[in-house]
Amino acid sequence: MKLAKRLSNLGTENAFEVLNEVNRLKSAGRNIISFAIGEPDFDTPDNIKQAGIKAIQDNFTHYSPSAGILPLRDAIVKYISATRSIQVNHDEVVVTPGGKPIIYYVLHALVDPGDEVIYPNPGFPIYESVIRFTGGVPVPAPILEEKDFSLDTAELEKLITPKTKLIILNSPHNPTGGMLTAQDLKTIAELACRHNLWVLSDEIYSRITYAGTFASICSLPGMQEKTIILDGFSKTYAMTGWRLGYGVMPKELAVHIARLITNCESCTNTFVQYGGLEALTGPQDSVISMVSEFKARRDFIVAGLNNIPGFSCKTPNGAFYVFPNVTEACKRLGLPDSKALQQHLLHNGDVAVLPRSAFGVRNTGETQEYLRFSYAASCDIIAKGLERIEKAMR
CATH class of the missing domain: 3.40.640.10 (Type I PLP-dependent aspartate aminotransferase-like (Major domain))
Structure with missing residues (x-):
């Protein structure tokens, strides 16, 4: 098949590739906790859904x-x-x-x-x-x-x-x-x-x-x-x-x-x-409530990650991601980089995260290793995920 040369310059979003791998493991019977995809776990507020439905009924189609x-x-x-x-x-x-x-x-x-x-x-x-x-x-x-x-x-x-x-x-x-x-x-x-x-x-x-x-x-x-x-x-x-x-x-x-x-x-x-x-x-109550819940989850996951040997996590000021430094965690397990650690946590800990390599090539002189966690999940799920990570690290 002859394709345009320009396609060789087109990248992808690795979060969706990890999501495909997670879904494959789930279909095989594995219980995976995923912190990989950057998507709020909240439902669209009802007033917005009703406005969309009404627009269809009013023939804005x-x-x-x-x-x-x-x-x-x-x-x-x-x-x-x-x-x-x-x-x-x-x-x-x-x-x-x-x-x-x-x-x-x-x-x-x-x-x-x-x-x-x-x-x-x-x-x-x-x-x-x-x-x-x-x-x-x-x-x-x-x-x-x-x-x-x-x-x-x-x-x-x-x-x-x-x-x-x-x-x-x-x-x-x-x-x-x-x-x-x-x-x-x-x-x-x-x-x-x-x-x-x-x-x-x-x-x-x-x-x-x-x-x-x-x-x-x-x-x-x-x-x-x-x-x-x-x-x-x-x-x-x-x-x-x-x-x-x-x-x-x-x-x-x-x-x-x-x-x-x-x-x-x-x-x-x-x-x-x-x-x-x-x-x-319309009303903005749902946004205020969601951000308040995200803040509680942020504090919870940062504290939990900092209690896992080899993880060092700063407290972020926005979005719903944390980006812990896992350089020491990789060394503890004898792993070469965060990609190997991500695979270890997925296949041996049933926890999905994204490695540093999912977000671009290394900068010149960059030596540290990182993972990205999306805390778009309840504190109960975060707690279970952290428990699995700690076990996988042991």
């Missing part, structure tokens, strides 16, 4: 504008204007089936072959995958444990060259749960303005924070016209299967992103958009 229905875009305008302290209009909003299309379309709209794109590493693997697929050059910016899993902005500055086109930010951060500080954002904004760079700010976890206040780089002077905000409904409202996200960007770019949508999927599911409209404009 036809095409919508490629950029999204106007009521939802207007609701996004009000939400973004209020939470990012900027003035936005609906021509600057593009609704997409999930957050990933914003990554895909923005990179295709901005990056020419040979252009360099700086992205966080470890990080969401789709960044690097799509950069390569467009013909761009991925330039990893180390996310450092010693900086509470934030960027080293001095090192970031060294990565900028005349070929740099775009910087990707993700705060709160997947896989570490780290957040950029106000000083980090100020420094990055100064670099972006000085070098005339675009910034793609992935803010999908912006509502899931535990300490401090979420801040967006687009709120800083001179940055609104250089920033594409990526946000959505999957994490905040437990709507992963609904596939609903959006981007906020200069309207000159939004026109081209909408045209890419026209060429690919025509539009985002219309009745799903009405579910999103209810999510933004």
